[in-house]
Amino acid sequence: MAKNKVIIVDDDEFMRDSLLEALVRPDLQVTGFGDAAAALDAAADGSASLLLTDMRMPGMDGMRLLEEAKRLDPKLPVIMMTAFATVETAVRAMKRGAFDYIMKPFKAEEIEVAVNRALEHRRLLAENEYLKDELDKKFRAADFIGKSQAMRAVFGQIRQAAPSSATVFIRGESGTGKELVARSIHAQSPRRAKPLVKVNCAALSAGVLESELFGHEKGAFTGADRRRIGRFEMADGGTIFLDEVSETDLNLQGKLLRVLQEKEFERVGSSETISADVRILASSNRDLEKSVAAGEFRQDLFYRLNVISVELPPLRERKSDIPDLARHFLERFRREEGAAARDISAEALELLAGHDWPGNVRELANVMERLVVLGRDEIIGAAQVENALPKGAGRLIAAPAAGAGELFRPRPLDEVERDFVLAALAYFGGARAKTAEALDISERSLRDRLKRWQEAGTASPAGEA
Ligand SMILES: Nc1ncnc2c1ncn2[C@@H]1O[C@H](COP(=O)(O)OP(=O)(O)OP(=O)(O)O)[C@@H](O)[C@H]1O
Ligand SMILES: [Mg+2]
Known part of the structure; x- marks a missing residue:
């Protein structure tokens, strides 16, 4: 059994010894100190489970010790003991984070009850923390971002x-x-x-x-x-x-x-x-x-x-998640690509928040990947984001690496259709359902086309992240 470390502080040697005696138990490892400074040193490594301290002591008194100990370990329960108990000092101690308060002289059972309660409290706190951690980890493992x-x-x-x-x-x-x-x-x-x-x-x-x-x-x-x-x-x-x-x-x-x-x-x-x-x-x-x-x-x-x-x-209805998501993808692609970008400017984030994101998080991931891979600077700026985001229908026509002249140059109809469909897909950030809807064809028919062009080697796999 892992023992609970208990620290006792009292300048009265007789008091210390009788406490040590009252707390001889297999589950406790109790150490007594005659002054607060030495006790604080012992508590500094955070391994203590409980601190019992006298109130009035020469040098650092119980109240100061309470404050210092809480600063070192906010979850450490502290029990105050005093022969000069007044309501005010008790209230003051509890306000500063004491767990409990007992009056001298006390019976061995009284101290035992107080100690057990404090240790139980400490255990529950630790357990609670552990469970919360585990829960968070599950989400973190899935890299599932969102505070909206x-x-x-x-x-x-x-x-x-x-x-x-x-x-x-x-x-x-x-x-x-x-x-x-x-x-x-x-x-x-x-x-x-x-x-x-x-x-x-x-x-x-x-x-x-x-x-x-x-x-x-x-x-x-x-x-x-x-x-x-x-x-x-x-x-x-x-x-x-x-x-x-x-x-x-x-x-x-x-x-x-x-x-x-x-x-x-x-x-x-x-x-x-x-x-x-x-x-x-x-x-x-x-x-x-x-x-x-x-x-x-x-x-x-x-x-x-x-x-x-x-x-x-849809992402456009939870825009407050965009900065966290953008940074998450930035970090991921930076690591994967060994790229220069480390951060994104506030103005750039604002531009991202202004976009409609028809392709939702997948589209944002794609945009961030492009920004990270193509960026030369450590900070992704507004100008780059401006370039990376599609802009209205004009962009849709111009997208296939060609101006309007190119689009209307006589060439095989299948090729024209391919360029147009790929441009539409890019416009919707790779969202196939949206693209198919806009083109008024079924998703299956869109998929079949993409597959055909892909197999013919005339299109890179588009639309899936
Ligand atoms: N909240 C999020 N946090 C982090 N990454 C996310 C989040 N939402 C989506 N993604 C990422 O965005 C991409 C698209 O997500 P996912 O494949 O789960 O979407 P989907 O709803 O199944 O899309 P589709 O309907 O097109 O299949 C994935 O790369 C996914 O990891
Ligand atoms: Mg899916």
Whole structure:
């Protein structure tokens, strides 16, 4: 057992000895001092758990010792002892942070009770501190930034939702941090030692998605040359994150509903029923109520997913978070790139706060990366930020490294479309949903185009951070 260090200060030797005797216990290591200065030296390393001091002493008195000791270690409980107790001195001592106050002469039991209470108090303080630290660390580990009212609310919801196995629906525009929410819920849940399996429902065609989720038997379809375990089975005991669940088709939605209700499913091409213990998190950057109203998303599945919902506000509605986020990304990219930039000026931050951030935090991360990589100075200034931010529609047309003349030079239509789409994507800070909406095409169609251009080697992977 780690012993609690107790320091006793009294100029009266007889008093000291009787206290030492009263406090002979296996859990205590008690040291007596005849003067306050020596006791203070002993307490200086912060290892003491409790200080008991006489009030009236030659040299430094009890009240001064109390103040000095509190300065060294604000959490050190101090018990004052005096033979000349008055209400005023007691009040004065308590005001200056004494934990307790006892009058001489006292019985051995009295001192014991006071000592136990003080040590218990100290222990709770330490425990409290530890728990708070642990909680903070969880968030820090996820590098989840945000002090705005809105983000504090989100963190609160995460903390509440994490311990259960309830389904959580995470909503928010593209780039607001939905994946980070999913990660922190899993990391704070009792399932944290088991896998968090992510499935991007928008990235796969309907057929592929089904076998990806539930697995398939050998020969289930052309190309299924062996049995494959699905993501639900991989996530057994853990969590599955159905990213962009709004992009699933109605057939698959029916199967998801069954998993939610019965925890059961079949591999593609098999009639054997499999069950898995999986917690489901789902996200959407689309208004699912609208999809339900349009008949594109099953209402019953929506209700099942929406048991607990966490809503991430767009960055433009929590601008107070921008400086912290900007510095966070600055630091991260500076370290990754070994770049010169160490800070960002107040004017530059103001410009960032003035921007609308259609691509939300992801767009801010991209802008900061550009600033850090391209910057030569230690401080990122307003002029650089001005250059890095898109400005209105004129910029959209001019963006593909060409003026209007270039845009209208006769050339293959596909090339024109590519330049225009990439410019639009850049304009929206890489936010695909926004870009697709503005171009009035589906996200899937946008993705297919990007993929095609990427494979043809005419576009760099855009839109994902
Ligand atoms: N509060 C935050 N603190 C730190 N980084 C953040 C925060 N929010 C988002 N990010 C970062 O911004 C990027 C986008 O976040 P994330 O992928 O979680 O967004 P999303 O909502 O899932 O977007 P999408 O809908 O496009 O998938 C990531 O690099 C993420 O780490
Ligand atoms: Mg995401």
